[in-house]
Amino acid sequence: MRVPVPLRRRPVLVLLLPAVPLLILVSQASRTSDPLPGSWTWTVAHSVLLLIVPAAVASTGAALEASRLRTRRAENVVNTRSPTIVLLSAIWPSYAAGLLLQTGAIGLVAATAWGGSSAVPAGLLGAIAALLAFHLAAGFLLGSLLRPVHAAPLALAFSYCWLGFTGAVDWFAPRHLAGLVLESCCFYDEQPHGLAIAAAAAFSLFATSAFLSASAGLLGLLGEPRAALLGLPSLLLVLAVSLGLLLARPLGSTATQPRDTAGLDCSGTRIAVCLYPEQLASGDPRQRIEAMVLRLPAALGLPARVLASRGPATAEGLTLRYVPGMTDLQIAAALASGVQGDQLLQCSEPTARTIAREQVGDALRGWLTQRMAPSAGGESGMEPTAAALLAAVLRLPDDGQLRWASAASASLRDCAIVPPDRLS
């Protein structure tokens, strides 16, 4: 009976050496969005972007392992060990290396967003494990088909192309099969879409079974080398694609769905400020937020509630895109955007008036920000014309400012209302 290859001679160990610095490089390069502290869902989902490296290692390592078995096809046919044991013995180091690197990827993401007591998203972790298995099986199949000189680079290229190309095409369903779209999950008011997780996991697991059974046939582990190319593997692959596309059909371009608002934790005396527990992990800002909102003039209409959400203000209350660690100025600016609404009014009117409306909108947001956080300083990044308009408004007496703000707010909601100038 053949002695299993010892761990120290597994090719994936060599691949780990360049993979670790590459993972760190990719992690640094992908650190573009603001981290969401306290949310394990966001941390695990964001680590999916780094799956490119663990998947490449698992795929290439498996291709090299399969190449080793491929050179011994004649021995495989008469092997007394179970084909399953032989396959598992060949693939486990590559799979373990992929999982290890992905754990490192989660750690790298968590380093920027540590803390909190949210639950670990088991579904997302399961989907990631299934995605890695798919890449591993694809590499193993390539190694069973081709010589290592071609199989290893093609396994690497396939792994990246599958993740990358599907994410770049306009047909959304393959994105959910490839799984990279899970990276788009989730702000605090969102949760992973169950169908997105199910589509990625189901497709990956059935395709993995197809590729591994085809590989077992090609490598002579099932006795007859060529017969296994058709039959069961083809059936499994068709099932994988059909089931995956069926599950992914109702999904859009992202893998998120709104989170149940029952999880909101509300507090406040005159205005209820509602945040999710993860947003409260590093300190409770609700009193601060309530005080800011109460500084708004009642003439503009005080909201009954402030809700943690990225969406536009609703009848339920004002929305706030709150991330732990935000300064007073940032909170005030986010609240001001909520008061004003993110949707720019589309009016059929002369360009000059549209520009004036936009400038009034910018100035109103700056005015609201200063009103809510007077000690935090002015909002930066405003266009010079809007900044000049804001400065002029701030020189007006208090009732003049209020009149201007009311008129400006109205002009942003109704095309028939002319945007006010600074003297009104």
Place this chain on the structure above:
Amino acid sequence: MSFALRAHGFRRAVLIQLVLAALGVSVGGMTLPFPSLGGTGTAGLPVPVLTALAGSIVLAGPSAAAWPAARTNGVRSASATLIAVLGLTIGPTALLCGAVALLLPGAAAADHLGVLAWMLALQLAVGTWISARHQAMGPAVYVLLCALLGRSGSVVQPWAWPLADVPSEWALVFGLTALALALACLARFGLHLASTP
């Protein structure tokens, strides 16, 4: 040399090279959408980069197979044979690209040839210093790095020059210079045979 040409699939490689060159030249201006971590969304990979990558990978198998199984006194002649066979394999592609470049100055013929030479140089460098069997990993990893990290905003990193819109003559000079250096190393040291598995 004629045995090497016949026995290790170099003739088939010539045909594949010509097809890839035709593809690379005919759709040279096209980019395929691949996500870039440092760039602006899906900046894309130019088609000549992918055809050149495929061209170099095609040559990896015959090159490794044509090399003697052990380092012997015949290493020098083996190097000369391999270099000559590689030259004969790429020769028709070079002629095709040269002809297209003369007839259609705007086509991406020189780009394809320059990038192919650069990829082959990387492949031979890996084959000489790391592993003959896994030499094709050199250009494959390079293209992966280019796709992922080759852009910073809208700027292409200097090391990822095949992604940039460099003048054709510069692509050709840079690629051929690198290939000449790689061939010199190959002639001096031969392919590296110790590898796993």
